Amino acid sequence: MTPAALADLVRSSAVQVLAARGIDDAILPEQVTIERPRNPEHGDYATNLAMQVGKKAGMNPREFAVELAAVLAGADGIDAADVAGPGFLNLRLAADAQGEVISQVLSAGDGYGLGDALAGTKINLEFVSANPTGPIHLGGTRWAAVGDALGRMLSAQGAAVTREYYFNDHGAQIDRFARSLIAAAKGEPAPEDGYAGGYISDIAAEVIRQEPSALSLPEAECQETFRRIGIDLMFAEIKQSLHDFGTDFDVYFHENSLHENGEVARLVAELKDNGKLYEEDGAWWLRSSDYGDDKDRVVIKGDGNPAYIAGDIAYFHDKRSRGFDLCIYMLGADHHGYIARLKAAAAAFGDDPAVVEVLIGQMVNLVSEGKPVRMSKRAGTVITMEDLVGAVGVDAARYELIRYSVDSALDVDLDLLRKHSNDNPVYYVQYAHARLSSLQRNAADLGLKLDPNADLGLLTHQREGELIRTIGEFPKILRKAAELREPHRVARYLEELAGAFHRVFAVRELKILPQGDDEATPQNHARLVLCEATRQVLANGLSLLGVSAPERM
Structure with missing residues (x-):
């Protein structure tokens, strides 16, 4: 019995x-909360439903819990229902009912955990969007990992997700980039x-290789040549780095297109006409x-040129015109003021x-031997995606960046991520998968086939029950991670699941495979x-994290 099925059973019993x-069941919540007790001795699951609705029903919550326990005690799959405290209800499942979760996993396979909470929702998910003036730094790398994982989790809940990269190829920073390339091509300081x-220097040399006469062109034409070719080269490198990191986008949207096609000017005129802009x-x-911002924002500057927000306004309008129900922006720590605007x-x-989120x-900071790592091989003082991946690999980099809430600053310990030990979280989870894969290979060598009809009611040990209940939590964890935009919940869950498995393996009497010449028992098959x-x-x-599941390590 899954937690969701148990919640339905508790609710139907409460209706009884x-x-x-003679009380209307409209007082019951739409979704009944089912939790795993911190102390497994209290039961497999617990609910506070009686605390929520007892008084609404004109009953003492504990009295309601006692009557609810009596109904549940006679239900299929419930081994015991006990009232605790002022009205908490602790539930223990029958062993065969717990085993239903395992059957569901085998039946669903890769689809186990998927839901439909966001079915019919069209989401634009914009992330990374680093300026095309240099390699992706660590902040952008964090968004590349977290944004890609979040996109996978939103899709897993039925949403139609478009992953989008907003390419800031308009404005002063692009002019500075072009001038920097020209200086490098001339052998001058930046x-x-x-x-x-x-x-x-690398990009400047490539521009000269493609356009040998670039430096001899008139100043404006020289600037445009280095801008055009340099930006294309930088963006191609950014795309390749992201792809190698396991992050690809459905749309690469060019900010400059909004200015070139007149959309910025048109929308500014519209906002002037409807009084949303004023002149001062x-x-x-x-x-x-x-609308909640701490101050009004300049859209068109005194010199007639659009401010940065003009492009943001046009970009948002473009997203909505493409039919997105929700526009999620994933921005860096220095962009907090963008929420209100x-x-x-x-x-x-x-x-x-x-519709804006x-x-x-x-x-993000890198640490090695207890000290911050500050220098990059290619980008001077900015540590890049390539630096991190080169140090620990894609899997470790992605997992480490995802497993923490993005609300907190993060120190990435390079020495820890290089270790092949249980102290390294990604190794701990991947090793559990590799160990389980090895078990299946060893079983095949013994001539044992996976038996979908195995008697799962034989899985009665406390550690086995803990593992089963942890497996049953996955759909809920995934739904919550998507709902709260917190992919780190899945990473932490996987560590909990790996731990629950390792604890089963550590119990001597729980032999998974027959030993020596022993015949396989029903327990072995289960x-x-x-x-x-x-x-x-x-x-x-x-x-879902974009991390590999190795079969051998």
Whole structure:
């Protein structure tokens, strides 16, 4: 019996209790909360339903819990229902009912854990969107891992997700980038406000290789040549780095296109006409303070040029015109002020600000031998995605960046991630999968086939029950991770699942495979099925993180 099935059973039993007293069951919550007790001795699962509805039913919560326990005690699959404290209900499942979870995993395979909570929702998920003026730094690398994982989890809940990269190829930073390339091509130091690093010299040399006469062109034409070719080269490198990191996008949207096709100018004119912009001191301002921003924002500067927010406004409008129900922006720690202004832009177009959702990711630092790592081989003082991947590999980098909430700053310990030990979280989870895969190979060598009809009611040991209940939590964990935009919940769950499996393996009497010349017992077959279900869930979870599930380590 899955937690979801148990929740339905508890609710239907509560309906019976209320009906016996002539009370309308409308007082019951739509979803009954089922939790695993911290102390397994209290039971397999617990619910506080009586605490929620007892008084609404005109009953003492404990009295309601006692009557509910009496109904549940006679239900199929329930071994015991005990009331605790002021009205908590502890439930213990029959062994065969617990085994139903394992059968569901084997039947669903790669689809176990998927849900439909977001079915019919069209989501635009924009992340990374690093400026095309240098390699992806650690902050962008964190978003590449977390954003890709979040996209997978939203899709796993039925959403139609478009992963989008907003390419900031318009504005002053692009001009500085071009001037930096020209300086490097001439063998001169980088401009004071420009970019430095080995990558600038590499790109400058490639521009000259493609356009040998670039430096002899008139100044404006030279600037445009280095801008055009340099940006293409930098962006191609960014795309390749992301692809090698396991992160690909459905759409690469160019900011410059919004200016070139006149969309920025058209929408600014529309906002002027409907009074959402006003003129002051020669500039045009968005009335963003009317929509929760701390101040109004300049959209068109006094010199007539659009401010950065002008592109943001046009970009949001473009997303909505493409039919997205929800626009999720994943931005860096220095973009906190964008939350209010993006919601204000939505409101200015008559939209519900709730269609805009902004996630802010905090900084990432590398640590080795207890000291910060500050220098990059190619990018000077900025540590890049390539630096991290080169140090620990894609799997370890992705897992480590995903397993923490993005709300907190993160120190990545390179020495820990290089270890092949249980102290290394990604190794701990991947090793559990490899160990389970090895079990299946060893079983095959013994001539044992996976028996889908094995008697799972034989899995009565406390450690086996703990593992089964942990497996049963996966759909709920995945749904919550998508709902709260917190992929780290899946990573932490996988560590819990790996731990539950390792604890089963550590119990001597729980022999998974027959020893020596012994014949396979029904318990062996049941445990082998349990192990395969565990392996499947580990594989499913790692896939959602974009991390490999090795069969050998």
